[in-house]
Every structure is written in structure tokens, then in C-alpha cells.
Amino acid sequence: MEKQSTWSKFLTLLFPPHCVICFSCRVHGDLFSFLCARCFLKIRQNKNPLRLLKPFDRVLVYGPYADPTLKALIFQFKFRFVKELSHPLGELLIASLNEGGIETFVSLQKPVVTFVPLAPLRVRWRGFNQSQLLAHAVASYFHLPCLPLLERSWLAPSQAKLKDEVARANNIKGAFSLSAPESRAPQKVLLIDDVLTSGSTLKEAGRVLKKWGVKELWGATVAG
Ligand SMILES: [Zn+2]
Numbered sequence: 001m002e003k004q005s006t007w008s009k010f011l012t013l014l015f016p017p018h019c020v021i022c023f024s025c026r027v028h029g030d031l032f033s034f035l036c037a038r039c040f041l042k043i044r045q046n047k048n049p050l051r052l053l054k055p056f057d058r059v060l061v062y063g064p065y066a067d068p069t070l071k072a073l074i075f076q077f078k079f080r081f082v083k084e085l086s087h088p089l090g091e092l093l094i095a096s097l098n099e100g101g102i103e104t105f106v107s108l109q110k111p112v113v114t115f116v117p118l119a120p121l122r123v124r125w126r127g128f129n130q131s132q133l134l135a136h137a138v139a140s141y142f143h144l145p146c147l148p149l150l151e152r153s154w155l156a157p158s159q160a161k162l163k164d165e166v167a168r169a170n171n172i173k174g175a176f177s178l179s180a181p182e183s184r185a186p187q188k189v190l191l192i193d194d195v196l197t198s199g200s201t202l203k204e205a206g207r208v209l210k211k212w213g214v215k216e217l218w219g220a221t222v223a224g
Contacts (some may be wrong), residue, residue: 035073
């Protein structure tokens, strides 16, 4: 096992991977594997990262989904399964939370970081839950606990295929349940997801958490 990882490290050193965005430069000694620093710095930030979304106390969205670099990065992460991209994308969430006042949110009482769950079949298909990886990156940076508070109850048709806002809201209704309904709700929760589109997924997940008894609820997504 150890031998193999040394071997793969050696190969990476000899043939560093190309940046998944520009394909032109090899990522070697860069900040992240699979993404060059030049492309990372190109990602645009939302002028106003705040979104009003009930029942959240605050929702922060780092950048516009229309940003070509950000969109391509999320595509590579979710549909080309480049797991390592959770690092640069996690950095964007961390930046947005730092600027959005997380310091006051984490003071006195630490929030639990959680993520929007995927249907088990989808996790099996992708091999990971992208939001869970992002939540882990955020939690470890701020030294917060990361727990799977929610479960996806059934395989709903993908939200991405539904353009209509009402259809999206109906599709997601009842999709989430608590992982441990018998336990006491944490006072504060920070819910992480990758992309905010109509907001119906985040809203529904937030509704379940608030109903459980979460007092202060924040949400953060990379794009929207
Ligand atoms: Zn690049």
C-alpha cells in the first residue's frame, strides 16, 4: 500500500496533472492539484453574497454560477469526479464565510457543520457526496464538528432537470429526514451545498432542521 502511494507520488512528480480548466499548464507545485493558480484567481466573486432565504438566518453564495471558470470547475468536480477539487472550492466557501461574519456565528457556541445529503444511489454512482466533501473542508478549517444531520428519504428526480421553480419546490418536498430524530437538535447549524439554484433544496433541508429545534441556521454554497 505504502509502496504504491510512493510510486504514484513519484509519477505525479514526473508527470504533473494538467489543470482541469485551461489544460495548458501542468499543475506542479501549485496551491491545488488539478487546478492552476491562474485559473483559481480568475473565479469571480458575487458583489452581494447574501441571499434572503427562509428559514435561514443567513445564506452566503460565493460566486455567480454563470462564471465560466466556476461552472467548469463544478462540472469537473461533480461529473468528471475530480474529488480533489473540493479543496479549491472549499477555499471559496471559507473566504465567503470569513467575509460574511462567521466569526460572530462561531463565538460563544460552536455550530455543527452539515451538508445536503444525496440519494444513496447517487452517492454510489458518483463515489462521493460533493457537498459532504465541501462541508468537511469548511469544518476542518474552522475547527468545527461536521455531522450528517440529514438523510435523503428517497430518490427524487434530479433537481437539475427541472427548470420551473414550482416544480422544483414540489419535487423536493419531504425529501429530507433527520438522521437521528431522537437526539437533541444542536443550537446552531451551518448547512453546506454546492450550488444554489432556485433555493428550494436548501429551503427544504433548512425547514427540517428548524422544525427539529435548531435555533440559528446558516447556509453557504459555492455558486448561485
Ligand atoms: Zn489553469
